[in-house]
Amino acid sequence: MNARPEKLVVVGAGSWGTTFAKVLADSAIERGVVEPEIVLWARRPEVAEDITARKRNTDYLPDIDLPACLSATTDLAEAVAGAGLVVLAIPAQEVRGHLPTIRAHLDPAAVVVSLVKGLERGTDARMSELCAEELGLPDERFAVVSGPNLALEIARQEPTATVVASADPATAEWIAVRTSGPYFRPYTNTDVTGVEICGVVKNVIALAVGICDGLGYGDNSKASVITRGLAETARLVESLGGQAETLAGLAGLGDLVATCASPLSRNRTAGRHLGQGLSVEEATARLKQTAEGMKSVSAVVDLARRHGVEMPISEAMNAVIAGALDVDTLAGLLLARDLKPEGRS
Numbered sequence: 001m002n003a004r005p006e007k008l009v010v011v012g013a014g015s016w017g018t019t020f021a022k023v024l025a026d027s028a029i030e031r032g033v034v035e036p037e038i039v040l041w042a043r044r045p046e047v048a049e050d051i052t053a054r055k056r057n058t059d060y061l062p063d064i065d066l067p068a069c070l071s072a073t074t075d076l077a078e079a080v081a082g083a084g085l086v087v088l089a090i091p092a093q094e095v096r097g098h099l100p101t102i103r104a105h106l107d108p109a110a111v112v113v114s115l116v117k118g119l120e121r122g123t124d125a126r127m128s129e130l131c132a133e134e135l136g137l138p139d140e141r142f143a144v145v146s147g148p149n150l151a152l153e154i155a156r157q158e159p160t161a162t163v164v165a166s167a168d169p170a171t172a173e174w175i176a177v178r179t180s181g182p183y184f185r186p187y188t189n190t191d192v193t194g195v196e197i198c199g200v201v202k203n204v205i206a207l208a209v210g211i212c213d214g215l216g217y218g219d220n221s222k223a224s225v226i227t228r229g230l231a232e233t234a235r236l237v238e239s240l241g242g243q244a245e246t247l248a249g250l251a252g253l254g255d256l257v258a259t260c261a262s263p264l265s266r267n268r269t270a271g272r273h274l275g276q277g278l279s280v281e282e283a284t285a286r287l288k289q290t291a292e293g294m295k296s297v298s299a300v301v302d303l304a305r306r307h308g309v310e311m312p313i314s315e316a317m318n319a320v321i322a323g324a325l326d327v328d329t330l331a332g333l334l335l336a337r338d339l340k341p342e343g344r345s
């Protein structure tokens with residue numbers, strides 16, 4: 001096999017992409033790497049200029065100083081060329097459109113990592129499936145990084161753990177070394193499907209918790225939604241061949257709790273706006289950033305239906321986002337379902 005280059009690239013200079021590039025840079029500095037090459041691809045020239053010239057991303061992470069070794073470009077081909085690690089950090093619906101350029105310039109030994117917590121609408125594809133299909137990437141060169149990872153907290157260097165999942169443990173370990181640092185601790189596993197699905201569905205559940213907030217409901221309601229949300233996530237994970245133990249880990253329960261509890265979560269915030277009576281369009285406009293749950297919920301429900309998996313909270317969220325269900329009738333609908341034993345079934 002070709003040696004894997006040490007240039008590390010993050011595609012997407014939003015809040016998580018920029019923070020993840022900082023994690024890579026701080027890890028390299030901590031490990032004593034001489035002149036680390038860490039590059040961000042930004043869509044907008046002014047964002048690239050801000051990062052390269054001022055070591056700031058004013059639009060997405062105001063007040064955060066970025067490491068001196070970080071640079072940015074708007075040229076995707078130039079960014080990807082010669083990189084050993086290519087990290088995808090753009091919204092799920094935008095990924096497919098960038099893969100041909102990435103494929104044309106991808107080093108034959110490079111690893112691709114997805115930070116994306118969404119499914120592609122229309123195909124219901126996970127990012128691992130998209131990369132396999134559109135990049136011709138073998139499983140051992142793909143990984144997903146997911147966990148309780150609110151970008152701003154990590155950018156502020158607050159201690160955080162995450163999961164690096166790859167079918168090949170050696171690939172996961174290679175990435176773990178390059179992300180491990182003074183405030184970021186990766187754990188590895190091989191359950192790519194489980195980790196991806198947990199990251200996607202928790203955004204849908206966070207919408208529901210946000211709606212509870214917006215309607216003025218307290219912690220009992222929210223804990224009920226979180227717990228039953230985890231149960232329906234588990235059903236989908238297992239039906240797709242993922243592992244039950246992933247649900248209890250950082251990418252499962254960990255991320256669900258962080259997202260549903262945090263005022264920093266865009267998905268929970270979007271739900272809160274809906275609960276307060278804003279329309280989907282108004283809630284989207286208010287956010288200005290990616291709330292993957294709003295975009296991916298139809299694909300989650302479609303995937304679940306195709307696999308015969310019951311996901312009542314996701315179904316209800318899909319109806320709300322489609323404008324077919326009023327938030328005021330949501331609780332009554334969920335509470336009126338047939339009685340059954342507690343558990344995943």
Ligand SMILES: NC(=O)c1ccc[n+]([C@@H]2O[C@H](COP(=O)([O-])OP(=O)(O)OC[C@H]3O[C@@H](n4cnc5c(N)ncnc54)[C@H](O)[C@@H]3O)[C@@H](O)[C@H]2O)c1
Binds near residue numbers: 014152290
């Ligand atoms: N922010 C977090 O705390 C966090 C944490 C973990 C995972 N994620 C996931 O990471 C992914 C990226 O989220 P983010 O928080 O960085 O989002 P963001 O909204 O902060 O930034 C999105 C980035 O994608 C770019 N973008 C938007 N449309 C694009 C297009 N058509 N082509 C190319 N680029 C485009 C934007 O310019 C921006 O740089 C999402 O899937 C999200 O769920 C986010």
Ligand SMILES: O=P(O)(O)OC[C@H](O)CO
Binds near residue numbers: 117147203290
């Ligand atoms: O801000 P959110 O709702 O997209 O959540 C961010 C992260 O996924 C939390 O791990």
